[in-house]
Amino acid sequence: MQSENGIHTIDTGFHRPRFDAAYLLVENDRGAFIDCGTNHSVPRMLDALDRAGLQPEQVDWLILTHVHLDHAGGAGELMAKLPNAKLVVHPRGARHMIDPSKLWAGASAVYGEAVMERDYGRLRPVPAERVVEAEDGYVVEFTGRPLMCLDTPGHARHHNAVWDPHSRCCFTGDTFGLSYRDLDTEAGPFILPTTSPVQFDPDALHASIERLRALQPQAMYPTHFGRIEDVERLARDLHEQIDAMVVIALACDEHPDRHRALVDAFGELYARRAARHGWTGGRDLLLELLDVDIELNAQGLEVWLDRLKRDR
Structure with missing residues (x-):
């Protein structure tokens, strides 16, 4: 757990080390969490406090x-431990925190009850009177350190980033991509x-x-994983890859095994870009580190393709 400008990075323990992060902000002897991982992450969150x-x-806050x-599944359990937050x-997203039954049912239909219990733990409701709905521009008043919530869809329609003017840093959730420290180069x-x-x-x-x-x-502080600088270059990289992924998806749409074609093509895209970035760990290790993300990106583009067809 590191600290800079009162910002502590917490490894939630989800999936593998340095894969999924939450953050603790400390100011004037008060605390605010940004994201929280799963139920299994709650001991790590409390340890970070200690x-x-x-x-x-x-x-005062869990934002x-x-x-x-992977970022909010433990909210109910953590809130039960934080009497004043x-x-x-x-x-x-507010309704899913107050009554997580639909969230659980939808995910269980995909992954199964046993996997859900193993990976996330049973979801606990948050009392409605403790939930604050943050519209675009909502300012969390954190002991003299205002934190602004910014509506940032694209990854999800229920997504806020959190701008911290004090540190001039942004907590980006999944909007500003994935950046694992294992893939850093010179x-x-x-x-x-x-x-x-x-x-x-x-x-x-x-x-x-x-x-x-x-x-x-x-x-930027993405949830996957930790502080990253060189923001201008990273933004360009994200724009280039979003466009490349859309081109790949459209090209794969009529493939008899569309999902497999997307997985293979995305793996090739990221391997090519990583090599150009100076990654020397080898293609196999890269694809192992990104296996979950490649699978989810393929699923996401398939749903997008199907939605395009419905909207025509």
Whole structure:
């Protein structure tokens, strides 16, 4: 757990080390979490508090960038441990925190109950009176350190990024892509976009990335994983790859095994770009590190393709 400008990076323990992050902000002996991982992450969140010298009752806020379970699945359990905290969430996601039954049912239909219990734990509701719906521009008043919620769709329609003027940094959820420290080279961080299986929108994602870039932040804090700088170059890389992924998806649409074609083509795209970035770990290791993300990106583009056809 590192600290800069009172920002502590927490490895939630989801999937593998340094894969999924949450953040703790400390200011004037008060705490605010941004994202929280799964139920299994709650001990890590409380340990981060302890290491920062805070007690659970000193936490004022849990701010969710979006309600995908790897970032918000543990919200109910964590809130039960934080007696004075309010939960801040995009209006489209609030109902799923108050009554997570539909969120659970939808994910269970895909992954199965056993996998859901293993990976996330049973979802616990958050009392409605403790939930704050953050419209675009909503400011969380955090002990003299305002945190602004910015509606940033593209990965998901229920997505807020969090702008911290004090540090001139942005907590980007999944809007500003994935950047694993395992893939850093002498050229800096490697980055790629992340879609979601149901709500990917390339035009909206381009616009959201530009909105965050225009803030001229010193650094971004994506949920996958940790602080990244060189924001201008990373934004260009994301724009290029979103366009490339759309081109690939359209080319693969009529393939008899569309999903396999997308997985293979995305793997080739990221391997080619990683090699150009100076990655020397080899193609096999790269594809192993990105296997979950390539699979989800393929699913996200398939849903997008099908939606295009329905909307014609």
